[in-house]
Amino acid sequence: MTVPGSRSVGDDTARSDTTRSTAQETTKCVVRLRCSRSACEAARMGILHYGGADFEIDDRTLAHLKVVVAAKLRRKETVLISWNRPVQEGSGRVELLIFPEAPIVFRFQAGLPPRLNRVWLQVLQRLAGEPEGIRVISEEDAELLGKSRDH
Template identity: 35%
Template structure:
């Protein structure tokens, strides 16, 4: 289980695999100096959702419990996440779809 920490005030636990895919989308947008909303569902005990406004000047830390280099990237999922990041609703962490070869 990895973590995403935003501006030292908001920390969320995110599965390493999910975090690796989010990292590709988030870093890509921030490199292009694009701001966007990122929303995720809170842990069941807390309920609800949390949203943060991502912008290039924000302090962002992505920590992985395992090496993210060992994870196989699902390009279809990265594209799906990127489309949501470019929408009015912003980036939503959605379940991983089957990859081009039918695997996950």
Template identity: 35%
Template sequence: MPIEGDALGTLTYDSAVTVTFDDRMLAHLQVVVWAKLRRGEQFSFTWAEGQPAEHRRTSVWIAPSIPLAFRYDGIDVPEIDQRWIDALMRAANSAGGLRPLPQPEAER
């Protein structure tokens, strides 16, 4: 489910579930996840995998006691877009929970 670019990192949840994201998307998800976990907040995280004809959806419960690892393909830290963080945080705080969202378009 790479979102953009060539560098594909992984998020591993509880040593049992691994999903691949573009490094840039993964970096933004990590900022949101770490912020919520630092505050001791629990929340759901849902993503889709596969081509449109074979989409599968996975949803996990993120809690401070569950091991979570972010592994990046590249060594460069992607530039963080605060508008994207804000959009992802709003999703994480909603009843639907965190989900990968496209980067917001630049304001004109």
């Protein structure tokens, strides 16, 4: 459970990675963390909308990112978020630079917010303070990083 990734929304063979709207070009990407089959099947997918792009992220991960990103934006700080794309989805890395002045929307599929994991938040906050910014990591990886930092 170590490599987050992204892929285009829609049919991989028939659709392009972008869809055009009349006002602006909108890009859609999916961020998926490796997880157990049952957890992935049960995951509700939310949307992070920024700069004309929609990034589909599971609600639980998005809720944790929202807390950390909002804290930085309230302090008028720029935030860098990144994740790796797995080989089967084209490889590479996605990096999203978020500025305090630009509108950002966190849209959740679930009606109620999930219970937040304090360790995951602490690890994401620590990553947000590093020059490389926030790497989207799984809850399990955050738990491991949190435990290794305690010892």
